[in-house]
Amino acid sequence: MDLESILSDVGRNLRSSLIRELLKYASVPGSISFGGGVPDPNTFPRHELAEIAKEVIEKEYAYTLQYNTTEGDDELAKQMIKLLERIYGITNLDRSNLLFTTGSQQALDLIARIFLDKDSICFVEFPVYLGAASAFRMTFTNFETVPLQEDGMDVDYLERKLQELDKLGKIKNVKFIYSVPNFHNPAGVTMSLEKRKKLIEIAERYDILILEDDPYGLLRFEGEHLPSLYKLGGPDRVVLLNTFSKILTPGLRIGVIVGRADIVRKATLAKQAADLCSPSLNQRIAARFLERYDLLEYLKPGIELYRKKKNTMIKALEEEFADMKGAKWVNPQGGLFVWFTLPEGYDTMEMFETAKEKKIYYIPGQAFTVDDSISSSMRLSFCLPPEEKIIEGVKRLKEVVVEYGKKKGLI
Amino acid sequence: MDLESILSDVGRNLRSSLIRELLKYASVPGSISFGGGVPDPNTFPRHELAEIAKEVIEKEYAYTLQYNTTEGDDELAKQMIKLLERIYGITNLDRSNLLFTTGSQQALDLIARIFLDKDSICFVEFPVYLGAASAFRMTFTNFETVPLQEDGMDVDYLERKLQELDKLGKIKNVKFIYSVPNFHNPAGVTMSLEKRKKLIEIAERYDILILEDDPYGLLRFEGEHLPSLYKLGGPDRVVLLNTFSKILTPGLRIGVIVGRADIVRKATLAKQAADLCSPSLNQRIAARFLERYDLLEYLKPGIELYRKKKNTMIKALEEEFADMKGAKWVNPQGGLFVWFTLPEGYDTMEMFETAKEKKIYYIPGQAFTVDDSISSSMRLSFCLPPEEKIIEGVKRLKEVVVEYGKKKGLI
Numbered sequence: 001m002d003l004e005s006i007l008s009d010v011g012r013n014l015r016s017s018l019i020r021e022l023l024k025y026a027s028v029p030g031s032i033s034f035g036g037g038v039p040d041p042n043t044f045p046r047h048e049l050a051e052i053a054k055e056v057i058e059k060e061y062a063y064t065l066q067y068n069t070t071e072g073d074d075e076l077a078k079q080m081i082k083l084l085e086r087i088y089g090i091t092n093l094d095r096s097n098l099l100f101t102t103g104s105q106q107a108l109d110l111i112a113r114i115f116l117d118k119d120s121i122c123f124v125e126f127p128v129y130l131g132a133a134s135a136f137r138m139t140f141t142n143f144e145t146v147p148l149q150e151d152g153m154d155v156d157y158l159e160r161k162l163q164e165l166d167k168l169g170k171i172k173n174v175k176f177i178y179s180v181p182n183f184h185n186p187a188g189v190t191m192s193l194e195k196r197k198k199l200i201e202i203a204e205r206y207d208i209l210i211l212e213d214d215p216y217g218l219l220r221f222e223g224e225h226l227p228s229l230y231k232l233g234g235p236d237r238v239v240l241l242n243t244f245s246k247i248l249t250p251g252l253r254i255g256v257i258v259g260r261a262d263i264v265r266k267a268t269l270a271k272q273a274a275d276l277c278s279p280s281l282n283q284r285i286a287a288r289f290l291e292r293y294d295l296l297e298y299l300k301p302g303i304e305l306y307r308k309k310k311n312t313m314i315k316a317l318e319e320e321f322a323d324m325k326g327a328k329w330v331n332p333q334g335g336l337f338v339w340f341t342l343p344e345g346y347d348t349m350e351m352f353e354t355a356k357e358k359k360i361y362y363i364p365g366q367a368f369t370v371d372d373s374i375s376s377s378m379r380l381s382f383c384l385p386p387e388e389k390i391i392e393g394v395k396r397l398k399e400v401v402v403e404y405g406k407k408k409g410l411i
Numbered sequence: 412m413d414l415e416s417i418l419s420d421v422g423r424n425l426r427s428s429l430i431r432e433l434l435k436y437a438s439v440p441g442s443i444s445f446g447g448g449v450p451d452p453n454t455f456p457r458h459e460l461a462e463i464a465k466e467v468i469e470k471e472y473a474y475t476l477q478y479n480t481t482e483g484d485d486e487l488a489k490q491m492i493k494l495l496e497r498i499y500g501i502t503n504l505d506r507s508n509l510l511f512t513t514g515s516q517q518a519l520d521l522i523a524r525i526f527l528d529k530d531s532i533c534f535v536e537f538p539v540y541l542g543a544a545s546a547f548r549m550t551f552t553n554f555e556t557v558p559l560q561e562d563g564m565d566v567d568y569l570e571r572k573l574q575e576l577d578k579l580g581k582i583k584n585v586k587f588i589y590s591v592p593n594f595h596n597p598a599g600v601t602m603s604l605e606k607r608k609k610l611i612e613i614a615e616r617y618d619i620l621i622l623e624d625d626p627y628g629l630l631r632f633e634g635e636h637l638p639s640l641y642k643l644g645g646p647d648r649v650v651l652l653n654t655f656s657k658i659l660t661p662g663l664r665i666g667v668i669v670g671r672a673d674i675v676r677k678a679t680l681a682k683q684a685a686d687l688c689s690p691s692l693n694q695r696i697a698a699r700f701l702e703r704y705d706l707l708e709y710l711k712p713g714i715e716l717y718r719k720k721k722n723t724m725i726k727a728l729e730e731e732f733a734d735m736k737g738a739k740w741v742n743p744q745g746g747l748f749v750w751f752t753l754p755e756g757y758d759t760m761e762m763f764e765t766a767k768e769k770k771i772y773y774i775p776g777q778a779f780t781v782d783d784s785i786s787s788s789m790r791l792s793f794c795l796p797p798e799e800k801i802i803e804g805v806k807r808l809k810e811v812v813v814e815y816g817k818k819k820g821l822i
Binding site for chain 2: 120274
């Protein structure tokens with residue numbers, strides 16, 4: 001049987017996430033990887049989770065080992081509503097505003113499925129979180145990209161683009177504006193309060209939904225907490241995605257869609273056809289953890305650890321690259337990533353071959369484009385390697401940049 | 412914001428599973444439900460699973476609480492390959508032939524996404540497993556239904572249909588034939604060996620893929636094990652779906668796609684965009700369970716329990732309905748369901764209103780059609796209620812049938 005000839009358009013069009021492919025090299029002995037956005041396993045509350053897991057299987061087996069509803073665990077919903085109030089000051093939520101998903105990746109996929117068609121347009125930031133791009137791409141939607149600046153999305157650019165589309169009679173095709181306002185993946189930037197307000201105002205004017213993705217919001221090292229787009233724009237304007245992957249553990253695979261009941265309902269129906277329900281066990285473990293422990297207190301040492309690692313990386317970049325004209329990096333106020341841009345002429349995808357030789361891994365900027373365009377940027381994750389490896393890794397990176405730069409006649 | 416106006420075609424077209432809606436009533440006090448196909452929680456090895464969960468979180472936290480690969484746990488794959496050899500006699504499988512999914516519902520969705528387009532045709536049995544129909548429907552594929560007989564799919568009918576499509580030049584649009592050969596959900600029937608061979612032969616002749624779904628195969632009460640379509644047709648012809656939901660516990664949400672490496676690879680890429688990965692924890696729990704315990708031995712008391720309950724239901728149906736001309740039921744050799752058909756003129760969906768009054772619940776046959784056509788059949792699940800409730804439930808069902816029949820002038 002010839003597989004290609006019987007694939008659907010989606011099947012033919014699928015491609016592997018560049019990150020997943022590149023990370024295969026990261027397990028080579030002696031490697032240092034700034035690649036994956038995976039949390040440090042030592043930040044996971046394993047003893048607490050182990051106890052809870054045992055207990056909820058023994059005592060609540062008729063629930064934890066059984067099928068769940070598609071909507072997910074009501075106990076977790078109760079805890080999540082409290083947590084959302086505490087984190088974001090969001091009130092008036094009830095059960096019908098929440099759908100638990102398999103990580104926020106499934107949330108992105110479900111949202112894509114209920115909103116995007118081939119003739120749809122969705123706005124994303126540039127660079128874009130690639131998990132979102134790969135989920136949206138399955139619908140064959142059209143992308144419009146809005147450049148990120150130091151204080152977040154270029155909202156003036158967004159406004160001009162929407163004006164143009166309006167003139168062309170295409171504003172109805174715009175389904176949503178996707179944004180990661182806090183400690184952007186990969187760009188590391190945070191949207192200012194002013195821009196948040198402006199974004200809501202523009203979305204209101206053109207009656208367009210905003211899809212806010214906030215996996216890292218709680219991982220703030222410095223500066224002040226800014227109100228979420230959901231808090232500012234309300235459920236008629238914003239759908240909020242969140243996840244426990246970066247603040248508790250990715251292993252449970254729990255994400256959540258927070259939004260207007262009718263939108264959540266549609267996403268629930270899509271999930272029903274997509275996988276019926278997420279595991280009861282994992283949701284109940286998370287519910288009991290939130291019930292018994294103060295997640296925000298528990299997060300503090302992890303945040304402190306990431307803050308230190310981030311500072312180590314920034315200091316190492318300054319030491320190695322301060323004298324390189326045109327090289328620049330974003331110093332993030334939180335999250336897991338530093339966005340590092342080399343001078344014009346560098347192609348970080350091509351340079352990856354040199355990096356492999358020196359056993360230092362990063363994610364080339366090309367992975368965060370919607371059209372595979374060449375990029376002189378790269379994403380550096382500081383969350384997993386210990387501090388001395390971060391220093392050593394940046395040194396290796398400098399060697400890579402010099403060697404590649406010489407080969408290409410750039411230095 | 413007007414939701415309807417911004418939904419995608421998929422979003423607009425979504426509808427709730429009839430089963431999920433009907434089962435809401437089943438929690439009314441005093442109810443007896445033959446509705447859901449959920450296993451009896453007392454068959455779950457909760458003590459073993461509780462111990463294993465605690466242990467794999469404590470000792471393997473860097474794996475169990477971390478992101479997984481999209482393909483899933485290699486340890487579980489090892490165990491699964493052994494199990495597939497033991498159950499089906501399938502040999503020569505390696506890691507690249509397996510993808511773990513969120514239950515077999517996600518497997519159905521991923522297969523649909525990589526194969527089905529709007530102009531595609533997929534063959535399903537009639538009645539059809541509704542989880543499959545709802546996953547396939549999201550692609551707007553065209554359905555061809557093949558009637559089920561006492562010994563499974565009417566393969567002669569299938570052959571005639573394929574001949575017709577071939578004459579019309581549409582055979583290229585046929586993407587696969589979906590079948591549940593053992594203890595069909597909802598029809599209860601099992602495909603004979605002769606028909607299995609004929610099905611493979613037809614599929615070979617027209618070069619069409621078979622999608623074999625076998626969630627209940629191990630739950631055999633009587634009769635002899637028959638070779639799977641995968642075993643008969645091989646990986647070039649058949650993709651096999653399986654799940655731990657009915658043989659270990661649904662709460663872990665672990666399904667598996669077994670097939671040719673290139674097909675599995677495509678499904679893996681679709682899963683990468685759909686939810687990145689399934690929880691490591693759940694897969695490792697299942698792997699350690701399979702390593703330490705003999706699943707087939709452990710299943711025996713559960714099978715015995717279901718066998719007894721099934722016999723109780725068949726006996727009750729004989730007692731209540733033997734004198735009703737035109738009423739008939741399938742006595743299944745395994746699985747969880749009895750398919751019960753009333754004489755012509757009965758509409759089991761309309762009759763559900765009467766059933767609700769008497770607090771007895773079943774799934775109307777209409778739920779298992781691809782076009783919502785009226786049905787005089789219903790699916791009765793015997794797995795959850797205790798035996799005395801099964802007897803009482805069938806009595807109530809008789810009252811419902813008599814009351815409805817009188818109202819409609821059928822008796």
